[in-house]
Amino acid sequence: MTTKVAKQGLKHGADVPELHEALEEFTASSGYKFYTYIAGRVVGGRRITNFDPRKSPLHLTNVPGDWNVEYFKKKYCDHDPIWRFALGNLLPERWSNIIRRFDLTAKQHKIISDGRDAGLCDGVIIPVHGPGGEFAVLSLSHSESDTQAKQNVELDETVLHMFALRFHSQIRELQEPEVGEPPADLTSREIDVLFWTAEGKSTWDISQILGISESTVNFHISSAKRKLGVYSKPHAVAKMFGFRDRGII
Amino acid sequence: MTTKVAKQGLKHGADVPELHEALEEFTASSGYKFYTYIAGRVVGGRRITNFDPRKSPLHLTNVPGDWNVEYFKKKYCDHDPIWRFALGNLLPERWSNIIRRFDLTAKQHKIISDGRDAGLCDGVIIPVHGPGGEFAVLSLSHSESDTQAKQNVELDETVLHMFALRFHSQIRELQEPEVGEPPADLTSREIDVLFWTAEGKSTWDISQILGISESTVNFHISSAKRKLGVYSKPHAVAKMFGFRDRGII
DNA sequence: CTGTGACCTGGCAAAGTTGCCAGGTTGCTA
DNA sequence: TAGCAACCTGGCAACTTTGCCAGGTCACAG
Numbered sequence: 001m002t003t004k005v006a007k008q009g010l011k012h013g014a015d016v017p018e019l020h021e022a023l024e025e026f027t028a029s030s031g032y033k034f035y036t037y038i039a040g041r042v043v044g045g046r047r048i049t050n051f052d053p054r055k056s057p058l059h060l061t062n063v064p065g066d067w068n069v070e071y072f073k074k075k076y077c078d079h080d081p082i083w084r085f086a087l088g089n090l091l092p093e094r095w096s097n098i099i100r101r102f103d104l105t106a107k108q109h110k111i112i113s114d115g116r117d118a119g120l121c122d123g124v125i126i127p128v129h130g131p132g133g134e135f136a137v138l139s140l141s142h143s144e145s146d147t148q149a150k151q152n153v154e155l156d157e158t159v160l161h162m163f164a165l166r167f168h169s170q171i172r173e174l175q176e177p178e179v180g181e182p183p184a185d186l187t188s189r190e191i192d193v194l195f196w197t198a199e200g201k202s203t204w205d206i207s208q209i210l211g212i213s214e215s216t217v218n219f220h221i222s223s224a225k226r227k228l229g230v231y232s233k234p235h236a237v238a239k240m241f242g243f244r245d246r247g248i249i
Numbered sequence: 250m251t252t253k254v255a256k257q258g259l260k261h262g263a264d265v266p267e268l269h270e271a272l273e274e275f276t277a278s279s280g281y282k283f284y285t286y287i288a289g290r291v292v293g294g295r296r297i298t299n300f301d302p303r304k305s306p307l308h309l310t311n312v313p314g315d316w317n318v319e320y321f322k323k324k325y326c327d328h329d330p331i332w333r334f335a336l337g338n339l340l341p342e343r344w345s346n347i348i349r350r351f352d353l354t355a356k357q358h359k360i361i362s363d364g365r366d367a368g369l370c371d372g373v374i375i376p377v378h379g380p381g382g383e384f385a386v387l388s389l390s391h392s393e394s395d396t397q398a399k400q401n402v403e404l405d406e407t408v409l410h411m412f413a414l415r416f417h418s419q420i421r422e423l424q425e426p427e428v429g430e431p432p433a434d435l436t437s438r439e440i441d442v443l444f445w446t447a448e449g450k451s452t453w454d455i456s457q458i459l460g461i462s463e464s465t466v467n468f469h470i471s472s473a474k475r476k477l478g479v480y481s482k483p484h485a486v487a488k489m490f491g492f493r494d495r496g497i498i
Numbered sequence: 499c500t501g502t503g504a505c506c507t508g509g510c511a512a513a514g515t516t517g518c519c520a521g522g523t524t525g526c527t528a
Numbered sequence: 529t530a531g532c533a534a535c536c537t538g539g540c541a542a543c544t545t546t547g548c549c550a551g552g553t554c555a556c557a558g
Contacts, residue, residue: 234482517543
């Protein structure tokens with residue numbers, strides 16, 4: 001399995017159904033049985049939304065039954081050690097390694113065992129982190145333990161990782177096209193004041209930090225808001241962090 | 250160049266000088282001349298600080314002269330299209346492609362041309378995103394344009410990417426292992442009100458959107474702020490999307 | 499049934515923000 | 529040397545937020 005495999009089916013400009021098909025094929029060729037891909041944005045440290053909380057995160061899976069629905073309904077993601085591992089780490093890891101390496105709570109053992117009952121015995125979790133809390137996981141698994149299962153002999157976690165990154169990168173292009181908005185050309189001082197605003201400082205605090213008057217801080221904040229096309233500081237901060245804006249200016 | 254190359258010198262438990270040496274070797278074998286690796290945490294959308302915000306970001310480079318010092322001193326990172334691209338994207342990209350694909354401002358053209366004067370003519374930027382705004386870039390470059398330069402014929406951006414991810418993953422293990430606060434367990438209503446706050450809505454607006462009273466909106470915002478340990482809405486908005494926590498429980 | 503936590507409502511004073519006005523300095527470039 | 533953009537300052541009225549108080553309903557678990 002070479003790096004070429006990691007790109008299979010990921011042709012430029014593919015739509016979600018085409019990408020889903022590529023995921024099916026990749027899973028099969030990797031020797032795993034089940035895949036679950038979830039993409040969204042981390043909120044409050046452990047959950048994810050599709051940023052707009054009225055929608056649910058993007059969810060592609062071939063796990064039978066209601067496991068994935070139940071998982072989020074019961075807020076398993078708040079405690080699941082595998083989910084939590086993915087949220088805090090960058091590289092793929094085998095479930096068995098995570099379970100072995102950490103001392104799990106009773107609640108966590110129950111989640112693992114419920115998963116086994118649903119046919120998810122062992123597998124690999126691949127985290128994908130992006131800007132502004134963007135987050136996705138690709139979870140590949142089967143119903144027997146890794147040692148029993150016949151995996152692709154050339155299987156390398158690196159290749160799984162590259163596929164996940166490329167797959168997610170294509171998905172995110174389809175999520176928020178957001179082409180219309182001209183990017184704001186903020187001055188360094190405008191970035192300064194918004195930065196400290198995001199750190200929780202009031203205009204008076206910022207005037208002391210930057211050694212300028214409170215009026216000036218207000219002036220720069222107003223300019224920044226005007227350029228960003230917003231009418232409140234939280235909105236300006238959110239936009240600065242690039243939640244909605246993938247521009248480079 | 251196979252996936253094995255991406256792991257060269259990255260033996261488990263290596264310290265920063267050993268990793269630095271591995272980076273030197275990898276750069277040489279890749280056919281590039283200069284490397285710059287910067288790791289930290291994104292603040293205010295476009296700048297970075299160290300994991301520990303009191304220190305400066307981790308910085309490993311062999312670029313001669315004061316270019317890298319000047320770069321941050323002059324706040325080039327606020328506008329540099331290559332830096333901004335890395336902040337907003339997941340996959341490696343050639344500088345020349347970024348410059349070609351976007352309409353740059355005069356300020357941005359000047360940064361590129363200043364870089365050329367410092368001997369950084371063309372190269373590739375590799376972004377690495379992590380949880381809670383964790384961010385690193387590996388920039389590999391040379392003093393001639395890509396087409397003129399003699400690169401490793403087997404060079405594949407995928408391999409550069411894998412090296413960067415593994416390299417950064419090792420570096421982060423060496424940073425202060427537990428800087429994180431426990432993640433805030435926000436209720437869905439608290440997430441709702443912060444979401445609409447981030448969208449620029451006032452408490453009155455939100456009361457209309459959610460069909461509750463303004464007092465209730467205030468109540469939920471207060472609860473969320475208390476849980477997040479902050480005293481302003483902009484700070485809460487920034488923090489809700491910027492939590493850093495590496496534990497799994 | 500009692501406790502717990504999420505969710506909801508109202509009011510009020512102090513503090514902070516917003517949007518507007520007017521003006522000034524500095525450094526660069528045409 | 530004139531123009532320009534970034535940066536800086538001060539003031540003021542209208543508005544919003546903050547942090548506190550008091551109280552309520554509802555669903556669910558021990």
